[in-house]
Amino acid sequence: MLKAEIITSGTELLLGEITDSNTPYIADQLAALGIDLYYSSTVGDNYQRFYAVLEQAWKRSDLIITTGGLGPTQGDITRNVIAGLLGEELTLDTDLKKELTAFFSTRGIEMPENNLKQANIIPSAVPLRNTSGTAPGWWVEKDGRIIVTLPGPPGELQSMWQYQVLPRLKKMSGAVIVSRTIKTWGLSEARVDELVSPFLSEANPTLAMYAGAGGIRLRITAKADTEEAARTLITEREKDIRDILDKYIWGVDDETLEGIIGGLLVSGNLTLAVAESFTGGLLAHALSGAPENVKFFKGGRIIPCGASGTDAASAARLAKQARVEFKADIGIAIDGNVSAGDAGMGSDVYIAVDADNQRDTVKAQYPARLPYMTRRIITHALIFLKNFLNA
């Protein structure tokens, strides 16, 4: 089993000027391949520090993936650091030079002298063509280890990964990896941890937990020789987890609450309207942006905070008014008052759903930290609406 490590280079990352989206991309790709990623690190454009980080990776990992530092400027030193560590010489590759020259001439631009260094390569490296930029990547195999060197711009990196790195890695890896995510709401992270604890320490399939504004997610990952065998492992473990968490599970994999709700509305030939105070438009935004929204979303109304009353009755009234005003089958409302939250003691929010012959209300209490709290309230309201539609 390959042990992988990512090294991201760029002083701008260590100054917090940009967020590194390449590491999560590569990490996700490696996970899908069943390659264990044990470390990732970021280092500035400094030869000695980069060398030390790469040297350490060379000692502890089989597959080292570097990103960035392949540009034409003085700060771009990745090629030099690898050449230095492997004790190999950088020489100008005639083919790469031709391609580079062509890149500029087809765009009617004269090639700056600095760009020539991008055509330098070491004997152990095979170039990886860059179809959207000037920096070729490298695939280096030496002493039983692999270094994959990728450019920093995410578009260039991802296309190089898909067309040139992924096929090579797939050929190397024997096993098939499949994973499945189970999404829950209504239990704390600690409680879910307690309930599924025996499975968390198992090796195949593995189980991992993630907490977010949408609730606790569990990811099952199985490795096997065939896809079928991996799926069987997943199906069995999913059944175990469904037996335990049962009604707290609302979806799997890429499913979203607004997507599920949209599906229920469309299949029931129902339309929806929204009224909201407190969350000021976020619920309308979630529902009006769902797939097939044109088939069910009739409109929304934003009410100034505190203007409606803020109790179960006012939330129910808002839901009904929205339903009637927008000529929808169902109205949903969130009513709450921001000033109660400012006191820091938690805030009462009411969620109501109204259909012609049926209605329901719930009181939701949240600690008074606004941005995260509002996302939790939106999830709570969507879960409430989904359960109403399923009832």
Added chain:
Amino acid sequence: MLKAEIITSGTELLLGEITDSNTPYIADQLAALGIDLYYSSTVGDNYQRFYAVLEQAWKRSDLIITTGGLGPTQGDITRNVIAGLLGEELTLDTDLKKELTAFFSTRGIEMPENNLKQANIIPSAVPLRNTSGTAPGWWVEKDGRIIVTLPGPPGELQSMWQYQVLPRLKKMSGAVIVSRTIKTWGLSEARVDELVSPFLSEANPTLAMYAGAGGIRLRITAKADTEEAARTLITEREKDIRDILDKYIWGVDDETLEGIIGGLLVSGNLTLAVAESFTGGLLAHALSGAPENVKFFKGGRIIPCGASGTDAASAARLAKQARVEFKADIGIAIDGNVSAGDAGMGSDVYIAVDADNQRDTVKAQYPARLPYMTRRIITHALIFLKNFLNA
């Protein structure tokens, strides 16, 4: 000069499940303090590997900041790793236990047994209170080094940083560091770079550029012996930049567009209503959540995508309707059609503002990348409203 290093822990990061927003946040904060960040790394929830990474950081850095791994689950091992490296014992802190118990009891929830481990601490550590979650952080000073241990959820981390870590770091640093952020809209990153380029390579004050959905921001950072001297450096550089960027500058530091707009409305004794299609509630959310919103926000209406017409006239009509319906002095509308964007060729969006005796409309064209695009459109609409109010 302190040499800093960040260690982010969490297997979910190495599986690419979430993007690490804490490292850029801390990196940016350290840059503003003039503290050099040389390395950042990510390690999974594995005791041995985490220990090795922390041990290496202990050898090469003076200030080590860890994020994540402070939760109640089995995978949360940060406390254990630090205790292990420093050879200290974890013991239950009575005060922390009391606070933890209170956190749950005020929410009417029984505390899961697992959460108790969050009240464990080592002798070298001082607890950092978590005002929005259950995991206290640690400030550890030992053998001339500092370890700052922060929780993973960004909201908890940032508030702990601002109120408890930042004041301690400021006290330690001899020089006074002052910075000021200038916020612009309407110029590309490359164009701003060209215009301010001579200042980007200066050492004191430094100038850094950041691009985002809110436009290009420039941050001036000055170091001096006294706050007054640092402020003088900043004021001079700010004047240079204002001479160059002039009308593209819309705010400074923590100012937000909705805050500025709210201020203009309140001081002019004006009220506002919103109508929006396409952005489905995000503009209403921004404006209804602004400071003093109770004084000016009268309400909003969300129109299903494509239901209104989607041209300059329909946007103007929506703005006027919102103003009249909610009895406001000013109406603002965004009108656009999502299906145009799905074609992938860019999407036309119209923004209109309507007052009793004055109105204005603008057409905004955006590449069809939805999530980022909607945030740009909201900024564009807010800039348009601000200019309307300033005219």
